[in-house]
Amino acid sequence: MAGCKDCNVFQFCKCLRLLGNVMILVVLGLVALSYYPIVVSIYGPVLFDPKATVGQQVGAAFVVVWFHILGGLMLWSYFAAILTCPGHVPDGFRPDVDPEENPEAPVDKSDPRRPRFCRKCQKWKPERAHHCSICGKCVLRMDHHCVWVMNCVGERNYKFFFLFLLYTFLLSLMSMLALLPYFSEFFGGNGGEADDHPANLAVSFMAFVVDIAFSLSLCGFIVMHAKLVAANCTTIEMFEKERIKPWPYDQGLRKNIEEVFGTYWPMWLVPMHSEGQCTSEERIRLRSV
Ligand SMILES: [Zn+2]
Numbered sequence: 001m002a003g004c005k006d007c008n009v010f011q012f013c014k015c016l017r018l019l020g021n022v023m024i025l026v027v028l029g030l031v032a033l034s035y036y037p038i039v040v041s042i043y044g045p046v047l048f049d050p051k052a053t054v055g056q057q058v059g060a061a062f063v064v065v066w067f068h069i070l071g072g073l074m075l076w077s078y079f080a081a082i083l084t085c086p087g088h089v090p091d092g093f094r095p096d097v098d099p100e101e102n103p104e105a106p107v108d109k110s111d112p113r114r115p116r117f118c119r120k121c122q123k124w125k126p127e128r129a130h131h132c133s134i135c136g137k138c139v140l141r142m143d144h145h146c147v148w149v150m151n152c153v154g155e156r157n158y159k160f161f162f163l164f165l166l167y168t169f170l171l172s173l174m175s176m177l178a179l180l181p182y183f184s185e186f187f188g189g190n191g192g193e194a195d196d197h198p199a200n201l202a203v204s205f206m207a208f209v210v211d212i213a214f215s216l217s218l219c220g221f222i223v224m225h226a227k228l229v230a231a232n233c234t235t236i237e238m239f240e241k242e243r244i245k246p247w248p249y250d251q252g253l254r255k256n257i258e259e260v261f262g263t264y265w266p267m268w269l270v271p272m273h274s275e276g277q278c279t280s281e282e283r284i285r286l287r288s289v
């Protein structure tokens with residue numbers, strides 16, 4: 001029975017890994033789905049249309065420029081989240097209080113800071129680290145394994161994951177608002193450009209529906225992660241936090257934000273590592289032999 005269960009878990013993890021490879025195409029396809037109607041078929045041509053008014057051209061330039069800025073930042077954050085190692089446990093790491101050497105040491109099972117050992121990795125786990133069965137490794141300050149980024153979200157790439165959510169939300173919201181006047185004009189009986197191109201209308205409508213769905217669902221997800229950042233908590237620790245009061249990692253709003261986004265605020269929205277981030281990783285490295 002145990003062998004069969006192991007086999008199912010293995011199959012499940014393999015399926016998730018394969019699904020991850022498809023996700024990158026899904027994300028790129030979603031960007032292209034909005035790019036085509038907004039930049040190629042609706043707003044781009046206005047820039048070169050001699051019949052368009054200055055007001056229309058300025059409006060079209062605003063939409064096209066912001067689409068490229070948000071799209072660029074979204075893809076940058078996305079690939080940073082995929083390609084950055086989430087943070088693994090260094091070889092030779094030993095907890096502050098090693099129960100093997102000091103069996104008298106107080107070990108409170110409800111304390112998240114207690115020394116824990118990973119039987120799969122045969123290594124000690126630092127505080128807030130968890131084993132990911134899909135990656136097959138322990139991940140520092142693990143949040144969750146994300147199929148969209150084909151990677152674990154942990155200490156080193158949580159900022160990129162959060163910015164990916166934020167920029168995808170802003171891009172979907174902007175695309176939805178940019179397509180709104182086009183549809184109100186079309187369904188208002190004025191016809192518009194779409195009359196001549198039924199294929200363009202179909203793509204624009206599909207993009208509009210997908211943008212509404214994404215902006216609504218991502219809004220809830222961003223609020224949830226913003227609350228987690230503000231409280232210095234991870235998705236895995238959410239239930240633990242309800243039990244443990246006061247939460248031992250809460251250092252106040254500003255410090256909690258800095259732990260994820262860095263101490264230099266102009267870099268908070270840039271998908272790059274900045275000073276003051278990943279402080280626990282440095283501490284863990286110092287404690288490793
Ligand atoms: Zn492990």
Ligand SMILES: [Zn+2]
Nearest residue numbers: 132135145152
């Ligand atoms: Zn993982």
